[in-house]
Amino acid sequence: xxxxxxxxxxxxxxxxxxxxxxxxxxxxxxxxxxxxxxxxxxxxxxxxxxxxxxxxxxxxxxxxxxxxxxxxxxxxxxxxxxxxxxxxxxxxxxxxxxxxxxxxxxxxxxxxxxxxxxxxxxxxxxxxxxxxxxxxxxxxxxxxxxxxxxxxxxxxxxxxxxxxxxxxxxxxxxxxxxxxxxxxxxxxxxxxxxxxxxxxxxxxxxxxxxxxxxxxxxxxxxxxxxxxxxxxxxxxxxxxxxxxxxxxxxxxxxxxxxxxxxxxxxxxxxxxxxxxxxxxxxxxxxxxxxxxxxxxxxxxxxxxxxxxxxxxxxxxxxxxxxxxxxxxxxxxxxxxxxxxxxxxxxxxxxxxxxxxxxxxxxxxxxxxxxxxxxxxxxxxxxxxxxxxxxxxxxxxxxxxxxxxxxxxxxxxxxxxxxxxxxxxxxxxxxxxxxxxxxxxxxxxxxxxxxxxxxxxxxxxxxxxxxxxxxxxxxxxxxxxxxxxxxxxxxxxxxxxxxxxx
Amino acid sequence: xxxxxxxxxxxxxxxxxxxxxxxxxxxxxxxxxxxxxxxxxxxxxxxxxxxxxxxxxxxxxxxxxxxxxxxxxxxxxxxxxxxxxxxxxxxxxxxxxxxxxxxxxxxxxxxxxxxxxxxxxxxxxxxxxxxxxxxxxxxxxxxxxxxxxxxxxxxxxxxxxxxxxxxxxxxxxxxxxxxxxxxxxxxxxxxxxxxxxxxxxxxxxxxxxxxxxxxxxxxxxxxxxxxxxxxxxxxxxxxxxxxxxxxxxxxxxxxxxxxxxxxxxxxxxxxxxxxxxxxxxxxxxxxxxxxxxxxxxxxxxxxxxxxxxxxxxxxxxxxxxxxxxxxxxxxxxxxxxxxxxxxxxxxxxxxxxxxxxxxxxxxxxxxxxxxxxxxxxxxxxxxxxxxxxxxxxxxxxxxxxxxxxxxxxxxxxxxxxxxxxxxxxxxxxxxxxxxxxxxxxxxxxxxxxxxxxxxxxxxxxxxxxxxxxxxxxx
Numbered sequence: 001x002x003x004x005x006x007x008x009x010x011x012x013x014x015x016x017x018x019x020x021x022x023x024x025x026x027x028x029x030x031x032x033x034x035x036x037x038x039x040x041x042x043x044x045x046x047x048x049x050x051x052x053x054x055x056x057x058x059x060x061x062x063x064x065x066x067x068x069x070x071x072x073x074x075x076x077x078x079x080x081x082x083x084x085x086x087x088x089x090x091x092x093x094x095x096x097x098x099x100x101x102x103x104x105x106x107x108x109x110x111x112x113x114x115x116x117x118x119x120x121x122x123x124x125x126x127x128x129x130x131x132x133x134x135x136x137x138x139x140x141x142x143x144x145x146x147x148x149x150x151x152x153x154x155x156x157x158x159x160x161x162x163x164x165x166x167x168x169x170x171x172x173x174x175x176x177x178x179x180x181x182x183x184x185x186x187x188x189x190x191x192x193x194x195x196x197x198x199x200x201x202x203x204x205x206x207x208x209x210x211x212x213x214x215x216x217x218x219x220x221x222x223x224x225x226x227x228x229x230x231x232x233x234x235x236x237x238x239x240x241x242x243x244x245x246x247x248x249x250x251x252x253x254x255x256x257x258x259x260x261x262x263x264x265x266x267x268x269x270x271x272x273x274x275x276x277x278x279x280x281x282x283x284x285x286x287x288x289x290x291x292x293x294x295x296x297x298x299x300x301x302x303x304x305x306x307x308x309x310x311x312x313x314x315x316x317x318x319x320x321x322x323x324x325x326x327x328x329x330x331x332x333x334x335x336x337x338x339x340x341x342x343x344x345x346x347x348x349x350x351x352x353x354x355x356x357x358x359x360x361x362x363x364x365x366x367x368x369x370x371x372x373x374x375x376x377x378x379x380x381x382x383x384x385x386x387x388x389x390x391x392x393x394x395x396x397x398x399x400x401x402x403x404x405x406x407x408x409x410x411x412x413x414x415x416x417x418x419x420x421x422x423x424x425x426x427x428x429x430x431x432x433x434x435x436x437x438x439x440x441x442x443x444x445x446x447x448x449x450x451x452x453x454x455x456x457x458x459x460x461x462x463x464x465x466x467x468x469x470x471x472x473x474x475x476x477x478x479x480x481x482x483x484x485x486x487x488x489x490x491x492x493x494x495x496x497x498x499x500x501x
Numbered sequence: 502x503x504x505x506x507x508x509x510x511x512x513x514x515x516x517x518x519x520x521x522x523x524x525x526x527x528x529x530x531x532x533x534x535x536x537x538x539x540x541x542x543x544x545x546x547x548x549x550x551x552x553x554x555x556x557x558x559x560x561x562x563x564x565x566x567x568x569x570x571x572x573x574x575x576x577x578x579x580x581x582x583x584x585x586x587x588x589x590x591x592x593x594x595x596x597x598x599x600x601x602x603x604x605x606x607x608x609x610x611x612x613x614x615x616x617x618x619x620x621x622x623x624x625x626x627x628x629x630x631x632x633x634x635x636x637x638x639x640x641x642x643x644x645x646x647x648x649x650x651x652x653x654x655x656x657x658x659x660x661x662x663x664x665x666x667x668x669x670x671x672x673x674x675x676x677x678x679x680x681x682x683x684x685x686x687x688x689x690x691x692x693x694x695x696x697x698x699x700x701x702x703x704x705x706x707x708x709x710x711x712x713x714x715x716x717x718x719x720x721x722x723x724x725x726x727x728x729x730x731x732x733x734x735x736x737x738x739x740x741x742x743x744x745x746x747x748x749x750x751x752x753x754x755x756x757x758x759x760x761x762x763x764x765x766x767x768x769x770x771x772x773x774x775x776x777x778x779x780x781x782x783x784x785x786x787x788x789x790x791x792x793x794x795x796x797x798x799x800x801x802x803x804x805x806x807x808x809x810x811x812x813x814x815x816x817x818x819x820x821x822x823x824x825x826x827x828x829x830x831x832x833x834x835x836x837x838x839x840x841x842x843x844x845x846x847x848x849x850x851x852x853x854x855x856x857x858x859x860x861x862x863x864x865x866x867x868x869x870x871x872x873x874x875x876x877x878x879x880x881x882x883x884x885x886x887x888x889x890x891x892x893x894x895x896x897x898x899x900x901x902x903x904x905x906x907x908x909x910x911x912x913x914x915x916x917x918x919x920x921x922x923x924x925x926x927x928x929x930x931x932x933x934x935x936x937x938x939x940x941x942x943x944x945x946x947x948x949x950x951x952x953x954x955x956x957x958x959x960x961x962x963x964x965x966x967x968x969x970x971x972x973x974x975x
Contacts, residue, residue: 017745017879017951020841036844043689043780051845069844102537105929108898109515113534117502117510122518123538130553131517131538134928137557141507145518167504179511181531184522220508240504248508424525 002033005070005078006058012066013039014089019066026070026085031077036069037085106134120183121170122146128171129153136160136168143223144170145184151232154225158236167244168237173223174201177208180219185394187423188463192217193252194309195245197238199226202343202421203257206302206459206486207283213461214310219251220244231262235269242269246276253279255309257302259348260287270296281308285348300356301487302349318482323495326481330414331450335501337493338407339363339378339417340400342393342430343459343486346419347380350490354378357494359501376497378417379403394421397430401437408441413452414500415493419486420471422460429466431474438478453496454480457489542930548962551969552927555807560972564825564924567806571824572902572920574803575864578796579675582788583726585718589665591682592653596665598629599646603661603857604815605830606649609640613816615696615852618944619660620645622698626706627664633698651811651822655682656794656857658787659694659940660816667706668714672729672791674799681794685709685717688781689948694856696944713774716766717758724761727754729792730906733866736785737917738910742874743789744858744867744936745951750785751778786858793860802827804975807968808901809921812863812933812956816855816940821960823923825968833959838939840880840952852942854954859935865904865919868934868953869896873909873917877936880952886911892934893918899925899933923968926961 019037026035036053038044040061048054053069061067068085072078103109110116119135121128125148132149135142136157149157149171161168169176175198176183180191187205189212198204200223208218222244224237245251254276261269261284273280274293281297283305289298299305307313337354341347344365351363354376362374364383371377379386381393381400393399407416420430438454445451456475460468472482483489516523517536526533543549555564589595600623602616612620617640624636624645639645650657657663662684669682687705691697721727732753739749755778762771778784797810806824813820820832835854842848861867871878872893875886890911896918897903903916921933932955939950 015876015879017841017876021879023844024841034844038844048844051843053844102535103898104537104539104895104931105898105925106515106517106536107925108895108929109517109534109536111897112894113513113515113532115532116513116515116534117507118512118514120514120516120518120522122516122522124540127540130549133553133557135515137561139502140515141502141504145522161504165503165505167507179508181512181526181529183512183514183526244504244508247505425521 002071002073003075003078004053004055005072005082006055007068007082008040008057008061009066009068011064013064014066022085022088025088026081029077029081029084031073032081033071033073035071035081035085036067038067038069039063040065040067106131106140107138110138110140117141118143118178120145122184125149125171129157132157132168133160136164136166139164139166141167142169143173143176143183144168144225145173146170147172151227154227155233155236158233162236162240167222167240169223170225172200173225175204175221176223177218177221180217182424185421185423185425187459187461189461190217191219193219193250194255195219195248195251195253196221196255196257197241197245198223198257199228199259199345201345202459203302203345203349205343205421205423206346207255207257207306209459209461210303210306210314210485211309214306214312214314216306216310219248226259229258229261229265229269231264235261235265238269239272242272242276246278251278253281253309255305256280256282256284257305259285266291281305285352301353301485303485303487314484316484318484321481323492323499326453327496327500329450330453330500333412334414334452335375336412337376337378337415337417337497338413340403340407341378341380341419342382342397342400343419343421344380344382346459346486347378349486350417351378353487353490354494354497357498359494359497394426397427397433401433404434404437405441408438408452409444415496416452416454417489417493418454418456418480420456420458420460420475422458422464422466422468422471424465426466431471434480435474435478438480455483455489455493456480457483457486459486539930541928542958543927543962545962548927548966551965552924554969555924555965555972556928563805563972564807567803567825568808568901568920568922571800571803571806571808574677574800575796575920576902576904576906577676578799580672580729580792580795581675581726582670582721582729582791583673584671584721585668585685585714586671587665588663588667588669588682591669591671591680592655592663595653595663598644599648599665601648601650601653601655601657601661601663602815603650603657603659603855604813605818605820605832607647607815607817609645609647611817613852613855614942614944615855615940616660616816618696618698619662619693621944622693622702623662623664625698626703627666649813650857651813654680654794654798656790656860657684657694658686658790658858659856659938660696661857662693666710668710670717670788670791672788672795673726674795677799679795679798681791681798683787683791683794685713686781686784686787688777689783691945691947695940695947697947698945712770713777716762716770716774719765720758720762723765727757729788732757733789734907737870737873737907740874740876742867742870742877742936744786744861745877745880745938746782746874747785747789748782750789751782754785754788755779789866790858790860793864793866796864797860800824805972807923809863809923812859812935813857814854814859816853819854819957819960821956821964823964823968825971826964829967831960831963831967833957836954836957838937838952838954840939840950842939842950843948846941846949850941850949852940854935854937855940856937858937859956862933862935863921865900865907865917867936868892869900870907870909870917871934871936872912875911880936895931896934898929899931923961923964926958927965930958932956932958932961
C-alpha cells in the first residue's frame with residue numbers, strides 16, 4: 001500500500017534547481033516511490049496535484065512555503081525520507097564535487113598558467129607530434145619524452161622551433177636539467193656550471209650523478225633525442241643547444257654525450273663546439289679520439305667525462321674486492337656474463353667497456369644486433385621489444401625479475417651485470433625486485449656458494465626520493481657487489497671474464 | 502618565451518601525459534601544471550588532419566585574424582529591443598501555408614512528436630485547417646512550406662514556431678544596423694514551444710497577438726527601446742545565465758517597461774500584461790535569443806573565420822553554421838539532455854534536444870556562463886559554485902576570446918567565454934555545454950524537465966573539414 005505524505009515548511013525558500021536535486025536524492029531512498037520538494041506556488045501545486053502526490057496538507061501551502069511531498073510504501077519509509085530531506089535542507093543542500101578543473105589542452109592550461117615556458121609532452125607517441133606542434137604554436141619550448149614520433153615530424157618540429165627561437169628536446173628525451181631543475185627521469189644533483197648536451201636519458205643521469213659526487217654541478221642538461229645527430233635531422237637541436245650554452249654566462253664548460261654523429265653532421269657539430277669559446281668535453285660512445293678536432297677533450301666513459309669536468313678523480317666509497325677473491329668459490333663451467341639493464345645508454349657503455357677488453361659482447365643496443373648464444377650478452381630492457389604494452393623498466397623494474405631469475409639459476413652464468421637507476425620518475429624502490437629475485441633463486445638452489453656473481457652500479461644520489469644509501473644497503477645485504485660507476489661495474493665484469501675465460 | 506629565456510629563468514612547465522612528472526616538479530617547488538590530456542575524441546584521421554592544418558603556421562594566423570574580426574563584431578554589437586511587429590510585416594515571404602521552425606532544415610516526416618504537434622497547432626491558429634487532425638493531413642500533403650527561422654533573421658525556442666500572424670519582438674543591432682526577431686514567450690505549462698496545441702494554447706497565443714504584443718510595442722516606441730547589453734551584464738551578476746535562468750533579467754526588463762507601460766496603457770490592460778510577465782521567469786529568454794541572433798548575424802560571412810555563428814536543433818538534428826563557411830549547415834543527430842525531471846516524469850518521457858535557443862550559448866551565455874548561475878549547474882552533478890565555474894572554465898578552451906563587458910563576479914569578473922572556435926572543439930574533444938529545457942516526446946504535454954546537453958562533435962568535425970577545404974582552395 002503506498003501512502004502520500006505531505007509536509008509544509010512555512011516561510012522557507014530554496015532555489016528550484018536545488019530542490020529538484022534534493023527530490024532526486026530522496027526518491028533514491030528505499031521504500032520511496034516518488035518525492036517532490038517544491039515551493040508552494042499555484043503552478044507548482046498544480047504540477048504536484050497532476051502527479052498525484054499532493055494531499056490537503058500540501059494544498060494549503062502558500063508561495064512562501066516549501067512543500068515536501070512523498071509517496072512511500074509505508075509510514076516508516078516516509079518518516080525516514082522526511083528526516084533525510086530536513087537534514088539535507090539544514091546541511092547546505094548543494095556541495096561542489098569537483099576540485100579545480102584541469103585543462104584538457106595545452107592552450108587551456110597556458111591561459112591559467114601564463115608564465116609557462118616549457119611543455120613536457122609524455123603522451124603516447126602517436127599524439128606527441130601533434131601536441132608538440134601545438135606547444136610551438138603557443139610559443140612554448142618543448143621537451144618530448146614520448147618516443148615513436150616519426151623522423152619527418154621530428155625534422156619539421158625542430159625546423160619550426162629554430163625559426164621561432166625555441167628549443168625542442170627529444171623526441172624520446174627521458175632526462176633534462178634546465179637551470180638546475182631536473183625534468184622527467186632525472187636525479188637530485190648539485191647545480192653548477194657545467195652544461196651538457198646529451199642524446200636522451202641515462203647517459204645524462206649517470207654523468208650528472210658522478211659529477212655531483214665529484215663536487216661539480218649541472219647548470220643545464222639538454223636532451224636532444226637519439227636521432228638529432230643523425231644526418232637525417234642534421235643536429236638541429238644540438239646546434240641550438242651549443243649556441244644557448246655558449247651564450248649563457250653561468251655555463252663554464254660544455255659536455256657532449258652521444259653516439260657517433262652522422263658523417264656530415266659530425267663536422268658541423270664538432271666545428272661549432274671547437275669554436276664556441278668554452279672548454280668542451282666529448283663522450284662519444286664508440287668514436288675514435290682522432291675523429292675529434294683539437295681543443296675538444298675526449299672521454300671514453302661517463303666516469304671519465306665527469307672526472308674531466310670536475311678536474312679530479314672519483315674517490316671510491318665502495319670496497320674493492322680482488323677478482324681472485326670474487327671468483328674463488330664459483331662453480332665450474334660458469335663463463336657467461338649476462339647484463340640486464342634498465343638504462344639504454346648504460347647498457348651501451350657497458351658493452352663498449354667490455355669490448356675494449358677484447359671480449360665478444362652482443363647487445364640489442366648495438367648495430368650488429370642481439371645474439372642469444374653469445375658468450376656475453378647485455379640487454380637494454382627499455383628497448384621496444386621489451387616494453388610493448390608494458391611500462392618502462394625504470395618505472396616498473398619487476399619486468400626484469402623473470403630474466404634475472406633465469407640468469408641466476410642458469411648453470412653457465414658467471415656474472416650478472418645490473419644497473420639501478422634512482423631519481424625522479426623512477427620506481428619508488430627498484431632494489432626490492434632485485435633482492436626478491438635473488439632470494440627466490442637462492443631458496444631453490446642446492447648450493448648457494450657456487451652461484452654467479454652479481455655486480456651492479458647505482459645511478460643515484462642521497463637526495464633522490466629513493467635514497468641512495470638505503471638502496472645500496474639493500475643490494476649489498478643480498479650479496480650484490482656495488483661499483484662506483486656503470487663503467488667500473490662493466491670493467492670488473494670484463495676482468496672476471498678474462499680471468500675465467 | 503625564447504629558448505634563451507627558458508635557460509635564464511628556469512623552467513615553468515605545462516605537462517601533458519604522465520602526471521608524475523608534474524607532481525615531481527611541484528614537489529620541488531617548480532611552477533608546473535598538468536593538462537588533463539586524453540586522446541583526441543575524433544577517430545577519423547582526415548578530421549584530425551584538417552583541424553591541425555587549420556591550427557598551424559600561416560593558415561592559423563589567417564584564421565586567428567578572421568576570428569579577431571568576428572570577436573570584434575560580436576563585442577561591438579549594440580543590441581536594443583525596439584519594437585514588436587507582425588511576423589508577416591518583418592519576414593519577407595512569410596504568408597499563407599508557410600511555417601518557420603527551429604533548427605536546421607527538416608521535412609515533415611522527419612520531425613519529432615512535439616515539432617509535429619506544434620506545426621498542427623500553428624496551422625489551426627492560422628486557420629489553414631479546422632482542427633488538429635485536418636492540420637496533420639495538410640502538413641503531410643506537402644502543401645505547407647517549412648523553413649528554418651535562421652534563414653529569416655529569426656529564432657524561436659524549442660519547436661520555434663513562427664507564422665505570419667504572430668507578433669515578433671524586434672531587436673536591432675545599432676552598431677551593424679541589422680534586425681533579428683523572436684516570438685513572445687508563452688509562459689510555463691502547456692505551450693506551443695513544447696508541442697502544446699490545444700485550445701488553451703491557441704487562446705494564449707491569440708492574447709499575445711491582440712493584447713501583450715501591441716502594448717509592448719507601444720511601450721517600446723514610447724521610450725525608444727530598451728538597451729540589452731547592460732541588462733545582460735547586470736543579470737549575470739544577479740545569478741542569470743539567460744538560458745535556464747532569466748529571473749533577474751525578466752525583473753530588470755519589467756523595471757524598464759513598467760513605468761512607461763503605466764502611462765501608455767489603460768490600467769486593466771497594463772495589469773494583465775505585467776501580471777503575465779511577472780508570472781513567467783523565462784519571459785526574457787526570447788528577448789535574449791533575438792539579441793543573440795542580432796549579434797551573430799553580422800559575423801556570418803567572414804572569410805577564413807572558424808567561429809560558430811549559429812547552433813540550433815530541430816528535435817531530430819543539431820546544426821551549426823561557421824562564419825568562414827557562410828550559411829552552410831553542418832548537422833548531426835541531436836543528443837538527449839541529462840537533467841532533472843518534474844514530478845511524474847522521467848527520462849523515458851523526454852524528447853531529444855530541440856530549439857534555436859542555443860543561439861544564447863553561441864554568444865557566450867547559457868552553459869558558457871554557468872559560473873554566474875551555480876543553481877543551474879545543479880541540473881547535472883551536485884551543482885555547487887565550483888562545479889558551475891568548472892563548466893565556464895572548460896568553455897574557455899574552445900572559445901576565441903572573453904567578452905569584456907559581460908563579466909562574472911564569481912570568476913573575479915572574468916568575461917564570459919565568447920566565440921566558439923570549431924578547431925578548438927575538434928582538437929580538444931570538448932563540445933559546447935548547452936543548458937536546455939526538456940520537452941515531452943509526445944506532442945501537447947509540454948515541458949517535463951530541464952538539464953544540460955552537449956553539441957554533437959560530428960557537426961564541428963564536418964565544419965573543420967569544410968573549412969580546411971576552403972582554406973586550401975583559396
